[in-house]
Amino acid sequence: MKALPTYQQEDQTITFHYPAGELQLTVLTPEIVRVYQYRGNDGASYAIEGAKQTPTPFTLTTDADHYTLTTSALTLNLDADRHLDVYDAQGNALVTDYRGERTLLDKGVDKVHERLVEAEGHSVTKATTKANTSYYEVTKNLAPDEQLYGLGDKTGYLDKRGFEYDNWNVDYPDPQLEILPNIYKSIPIMLGLKNGHPYGLFFDNTYKSHFDMGKESDDYYFYSAVDGNLDYYIIGGSTLKAVVTNYTYLTGRTPLPQKWTLGYQQSRWGYSASEAEVQAIADGLKQHDLPCDAIHFDVDYMRGYRVFTWDHAKYADPKQFVASLRDQGIKVIPIIDPGVKQDPDYDVYAAGVKNNYFVKTPAGKVYINKVWPGDSAFPDFGRPDVRQWWANNNQFLTDMGVGGVWIDMNEPATFEGEIPDDVVFHDQNTPATHKKMHNVYGHNMAKATYAGLKAQQGKRPYVITRAAYAGTQKYSTVWTGDNRSMWPHLQMMIPQLCNLGLSGFSFVGTDIGGFASDSSAELLTRWIEAAIFSPLLRNHAAMGTRHQEPWSFGEPTLTIYRKYLKLRYRFIPYLYDLFAQESANGLPIMRPLVLNYPADSRVRDLDDEFMVGDTVLVAPIVQKSKINRTVYLPAGDWIDFWNNREYPGNQDILVDAPLDKLPLFIKKDTLLPWGQEVSHVAATPDTTMTFKAFGQNARYDHYQDNGQDFAYENGEFNRYTITVANGEASVQITHQGFAPIYQTITIDLPADAVTLTYDPASHTYRA
Ligand code: MIG
DSSP, rough: OOOOOOOOOOOOOEEEEETTTTEEEEETTTTEEEEEEESSSOOSSOOOOOOOOOOOOEEEEEOOEEEEOSSSEEEEEETTTTOOEEEEEOOOOOBOOOOOOEEEESSSOOOHHHHHHHTOOOOOOOOOHHHHHHHHEEEEEEOOEEEEETTTTOSSSSOOOOOEEOOOOOOOOOOOOOTTOOOOOOOEEEEEEEEEEEEEEOOOSSSSSEEEEEESSSEEEEEEEESSSSSEEOOOOEHHHEHHHHHHHOOOOOOOOOOOGGSSOOOOOOGGOOHHHHHHHHHHHHHTTTOOOOOEEEESBTTTTBBOOOTTTOOHHOOOHHHHHTTTTEEEEEOOSEEEEEOOSSSSHHHHTTTTTBOTTTTTSSSSETTTTEEEEEOEEEEEHHHHHHHHHHHHHHHOOSEEEESTTTTTTOSSSOOTTTEEETTTTTEEHHHGGGGHHHHHHHHHHHHHHHHHOOHHHHHHHHEEEGGGGTTOEEEEEOOOOHHHHHHHHHHHHHHHTTTTSSSOOEEEEEEBBBOOOOHHHHHHHHHHSSSSEEEOOTTSSSOOOOOTOOOOOHHHHHHEEEEEEHHHHHEEEEHHHHHHHOOEEEEOHHHHHOOOGGTTTOOOOOOTTTEEEEEOSSSTTOOOEEEOOOEEEEEEETTTOEESEOOOOOOETTTTOOEEEEEESEEEEEOOOSSSSSSOSSSSSEEESSSSEEEEEEOOOOOSSSSSGGGGOOEEEEEEETTEEEEEEEEEEEEEOOSSEEEEOSOEEEEEEEEEETTTEOO
């Protein structure tokens, strides 16, 4: 038997001295343990900020052939061969090292044929071998009953098992189908259910890395990286929800957004080419009675695509125009790209050159590649001073009165080939490479933008980014980039947004109607229905595609679209409540059924239904020409939102869904806040709130604040508990800190409605 390595313990970190190198285990909390091996890479995490280690009791014991580290939630066995096996407190295996050799896939192709097939233009998926792609590998056992989730924005299905993915932020023009290994974001958190037991694994390495989620073999999954330290976190928790809460404890949570950001947003690449075109869209929305809170300005508003400029040839007085839209209830969200046009007469470029703010070639010249403005330089966002400069540049936009900033192309994407690996970027203040900093480029740009908006606006910053790394959720919302107007992309929206949610990204959305290619009346209709609960609700399309504004296809599209936008505004107080909870527990707004019902094997790979919070179940039509579908209802009783019909759960039901119907179910004994019918989210606080009861017994916690700034951090908010017991309604104020408290609260019961009035003397609500 091999001898166990010696070890040293310092506080909650134990360093094991293996002949092949040291391995460290650090107990951060009872449910989070870090596994670390220094491999020459210095620098701190971009995903994790601040000290996350809490004083945690644990024991370390020595058995004949392994050490055992035990916390109240996890048991880790580490043997003489560095194999690590992790169990939950009940002894169920969660994450255990695979002992065998990898069995490389045999595709049955000899070298001669491989060359022929490739010459004809087909790609041959080769086995990933140790030699060509990986610097190290972490290979874990797969159980026959094991599902894998998370991984951020990857294409495909809810259960990632059977697929492989890369972590390297890219802007591919190809349709984002399930065979694409990577798109814009790298969020290397995977969650698993092994024989029903939940766990998370977070690989904190910014270098290019690879996940094989049991594609190569049914017996194992593996993670490999081209460089970087071995640095991963084993995350336990008694439920899948607890794992998500623990992961977001580590990497952070989406902060409470401004309330209006939950409103509808209209966009198209091209609108902002003139004031008149934008005004026509605002007029169209108003004329067609479509509620809306924002219009996005794509690259056309700038002067020759120079960031932080506004083309005065197209806009007589941009500031005044932005103000006028604001008066019409519409906020402006301009786009900003990282590439700064190479033009010595342009102040942003000149300042960047003068202060050495741009990334450089190894020879020390400003690195230039082409993007929208032509030859451009790229800010070195890893550096704190560059982030501060970029934050300050946003003053140009905030002075204009914009509502938020949309950041794009920040993978970074370039037109003339990828930036070479060795271009000099900085990791904070230390020289590093593109190879190391690529995957956190968008993250750092988002962080800088957030800081600028926060300082300049004093409001909760609204940033929307395309590229991201784990932890970017603290600074920005995300959209899923350039999808297409095709049914597979509507289908993919559900698992993609659900997996983003499980990966810590709660404020997410897709381009409704599809970005590239031409939309159609039916596709747009089904898309707005399916997306109506996605936190980020934006219709966006590429220049040159068929118009897909809600009125573009005439009737019945317009009427149906309007019906769902109005429904969305009714649900905004609910979504806002979910964000108030999310900022404390990290649980996503839009979520797969498996998060709420992990014990139900029927929902572990369900791709065409999702839930909003714990009580709203959505089963959209995502296939062309369908007018009905089966809906799986999990445990409990369910009420059809449209006709109040009740169904027991644990069964599939067949539901009619003609073009204007989104199948929607509410769990029995639920209360939901029900917003007013408005055209824009009000800037003034509501004086009244309605709650709709589904069933005779329910309880609901509701949150209210000014919906805009950070005053809530000083206690300026109200919390209410609404209770319906045997059909009797009552309201308790559980926190009172926001002066404009509701004057009346109405509870819509199945049979009648009750209105309670606030009594300032007793701080209570009375009939
Ligand atoms: O190369 O700014 O994903 O939303 O409309 C295209 C133009 C650059 C890509 C974004 C898309 C945006 C477009 N941009």
